[in-house]
Amino acid sequence: MGANDKAPATGRRGFLGTSLASGALLASPLAEALAAPPRDGVRWDETVDVVVVGSGLAGLSAAITVAEAGKRVLVLEKMAAFGGSSVISGGTFAACNTPAQKAAGIKDSVELMHADLMKAGERLNAPELVRALTENSAAAHQFLVDRGAKYDKELRFVAGHSVLRCFQPTYNMGLNVMQPLLRHMQTLSSAQLRLRTKVDEIVRDKSGAVVGVKVRAGYLFDPELWSDDRENRSGVARFIRARHGVIFATGGFSRDREFRKREFPQYEKVPSTVQLGATAGALKLLMAGGARAIHLAHVRFAISIGYEDIEKGVLVDQRTGKRFISEGASRMGLSFKVIEQVNAGSDWPALIYDAKGLDTLYDRDKLHIILNNGEMRNFDSLAALAQGFKMPADALTASIANYNAMLKAGKDTEFGKDFAKTKSVPVENGPFFACPVYPKFNYSQGGIAIDARARAISGFDDTVIPGLYIAGEASGGVHGAVRVTGCSTVDCTVFGRIAGAEAIKAPAA
Amino acid sequence: MTMLLKIAALAAAALIGATAPSADAAPKAGSTPAKVAHKPFHRKAQCIDCHGERSPANPVTIKCDSCHGTPAEVAERTADKYKKYYNPHDSLHHGTTAECVMCHREHSASRLDCNNSNCHSEFKPKVP
Numbered sequence: 001m002g003a004n005d006k007a008p009a010t011g012r013r014g015f016l017g018t019s020l021a022s023g024a025l026l027a028s029p030l031a032e033a034l035a036a037p038p039r040d041g042v043r044w045d046e047t048v049d050v051v052v053v054g055s056g057l058a059g060l061s062a063a064i065t066v067a068e069a070g071k072r073v074l075v076l077e078k079m080a081a082f083g084g085s086s087v088i089s090g091g092t093f094a095a096c097n098t099p100a101q102k103a104a105g106i107k108d109s110v111e112l113m114h115a116d117l118m119k120a121g122e123r124l125n126a127p128e129l130v131r132a133l134t135e136n137s138a139a140a141h142q143f144l145v146d147r148g149a150k151y152d153k154e155l156r157f158v159a160g161h162s163v164l165r166c167f168q169p170t171y172n173m174g175l176n177v178m179q180p181l182l183r184h185m186q187t188l189s190s191a192q193l194r195l196r197t198k199v200d201e202i203v204r205d206k207s208g209a210v211v212g213v214k215v216r217a218g219y220l221f222d223p224e225l226w227s228d229d230r231e232n233r234s235g236v237a238r239f240i241r242a243r244h245g246v247i248f249a250t251g252g253f254s255r256d257r258e259f260r261k262r263e264f265p266q267y268e269k270v271p272s273t274v275q276l277g278a279t280a281g282a283l284k285l286l287m288a289g290g291a292r293a294i295h296l297a298h299v300r301f302a303i304s305i306g307y308e309d310i311e312k313g314v315l316v317d318q319r320t321g322k323r324f325i326s327e328g329a330s331r332m333g334l335s336f337k338v339i340e341q342v343n344a345g346s347d348w349p350a351l352i353y354d355a356k357g358l359d360t361l362y363d364r365d366k367l368h369i370i371l372n373n374g375e376m377r378n379f380d381s382l383a384a385l386a387q388g389f390k391m392p393a394d395a396l397t398a399s400i401a402n403y404n405a406m407l408k409a410g411k412d413t414e415f416g417k418d419f420a421k422t423k424s425v426p427v428e429n430g431p432f433f434a435c436p437v438y439p440k441f442n443y444s445q446g447g448i449a450i451d452a453r454a455r456a457i458s459g460f461d462d463t464v465i466p467g468l469y470i471a472g473e474a475s476g477g478v479h480g481a482v483r484v485t486g487c488s489t490v491d492c493t494v495f496g497r498i499a500g501a502e503a504i505k506a507p508a509a
Numbered sequence: 510m511t512m513l514l515k516i517a518a519l520a521a522a523a524l525i526g527a528t529a530p531s532a533d534a535a536p537k538a539g540s541t542p543a544k545v546a547h548k549p550f551h552r553k554a555q556c557i558d559c560h561g562e563r564s565p566a567n568p569v570t571i572k573c574d575s576c577h578g579t580p581a582e583v584a585e586r587t588a589d590k591y592k593k594y595y596n597p598h599d600s601l602h603h604g605t606t607a608e609c610v611m612c613h614r615e616h617s618a619s620r621l622d623c624n625n626s627n628c629h630s631e632f633k634p635k636v637p
Contacts, residue, residue, distance in 0.1 A: 080607060083602065172602070195606075218568060218571075223625070372631055375627065
């Protein structure tokens with residue numbers, strides 16, 4: 001990420017420099033947007049030290065850092081409740097060199113965690129961002145615990161990490177991480193959270209520094225709209241001045257159907273389970289305001305059942321009743337194949353176990369959810385299962401018999417699944433269990449490019465935009481091709497804290 | 510006055526048609542509540558009762574707590590109703606921070622987004 005490397009430490013070269021106001025640059029719409037006159041004549045409705053946009057984990061980490069230093073911080077949240085996707089997240093938190101690892105005798109290092117993230121990210125990640133994340137990971141976890149977050153005592157092994165290094169929030173991240181953080185923030189007199197306040201624009205002064213935001217107070221998000229960001233007219237305009245800058249902790253765009261359709265039309269049928277407000281509005285306003293976006297087409301899919309449990313079962317196409325891929329395929333490889341089948345007119349494929357097989361599943365939390373919500377159904381016979389999933393019964397029965405025979409013989413002659421490695425189980429005796437397997441938009445790796453000090457990079461000349469900071473999923477370049485499980489929470493906390501500290505360190509505008 | 514008494518008083522007042530606001534609180538023509546859909550139980554409400562303005566084109570304020578109490582109080586009052594499942598007024602996700610309007614809508618259909626994408630399809634309370 002050469003551009004990030006080269007970002008000067010004190011890039012106050014305003015992109016709005018008068019020399020740019022004319023000439024060839026104006027030919028492009030971007031240049032026109034960049035050349036919009038600075039809003040020096042703004043009449044501020046209120047003034048604070050720092051504005052934080054978004055009240056998820058990154059936003060609260062930033063706001064708490066600012067408020068604990070005694071500076072006034074205003075957290076703006078467009079939704080009618082706090083917490084963004086963080087309050088509905090599983091909340092796995094990866095950190096290296098922690099006291100918990102030491103106590104458990106686990107040998108870990110910044111280098112090892114760095115290598116794990118770079119490998120998953122296919123080396124698209126900005127190494128200096130991965131370094132900042134890994135070096136500060138243990139302190140970030142301690143920061144949360146010191147402010148009331150509760151995690152299970154036992155470390156959890158999570159795919160993508162070469163050693164045991166993940167903490168799991170006790171029961172639920174909303175209850176035991178986000179709510180304690182919010183309560184802590186509310187004890188700080190210089191911090192304030194304001195719900196239903198949507199940021200529409202950043203305000204830059206003549207030098208190009210971000211000095212405030214234009215918002216709409218009393219915003220009422222409407223999930224029914226195709227594009228809430230473009231179509232929603234609710235709220236009343238206000239200008240809020242931020243003397244020490246603005247921190248965007250606005251999350252990803254997994255819920256933005258319009259934006260997704262442009263970036264990746266092939267995934268149109270893929271649903272999302274992140275919070276409803278996860279649209280590209282903030283990303284778009286930041287780009288329009290002059291910031292550079294990176295890695296936008298890299299998204300991460302969660303799967304409706306624990307990914308590591310798919311490989312144990314039998315996955316069949318609902319149209320044909322036949323297998324179509326090795327159940328042991330990679331997360332994204334399997335997702336792509338499933339999407340291909342669905343785009344070709346099939347329904348989501350069915351993953352089948354018998355009762356004995358179901359007992360061997362690893363991710364009991366996800367299993368509990370899909371048993372509860374009716375996605376995982378049970379049937380007395382394979383014929384009933386075929387009927388339930390509208391599959392040809394004869395073909396399904398033949399597929400299962402063939403699979404069991406191959407498993408007994410120890411070789412998958414159809415799709416080459418490694419039966420031993422995947423701990424595959426036969427499907428023999430009823431009741432039989434089956435659920436649809438489908439990917440879900442879960443995370444946007446892409447976002448606004450930042451440097452290791454969480455400062456936004458100009459889309460025009462790769463200098464730092466003074467007064468503008470990005471933290472968490474709203475930023476891009478940290479995770480590259482795919483984010484590793486447990487690395488979003490640590491990203492949010494590390495860069496939220498960095499953004500807060502950098503903002504108050506910079507001289508007031 | 511406790512919240513319940515307030516609600517009871519409001520309901521009684523609504524029955525006998527005694528909630529007419531003072532003349533100066535009457536909404537201007539063109540923005541009367543008659544032109545905005547109201548739920549039956551709020552049919553006597555005037556703009557100013559909830560929005561603090563006589564005829565807001567784009568209201569910022571939505572006051573529910575002066576009659577219904579804070580979300581935390583509502584959670585306490587409704588605890589008995591949700592013995593079988595979580596109380597949405599004090600959820601494991603948002604706690605008691607959600608504004609009423611997230612689910613309860615006065616001028617359009619109320620909504621419950623807990624089941625978006627099948628997250629909580631077993632959770633089906635009717636939202637007034």
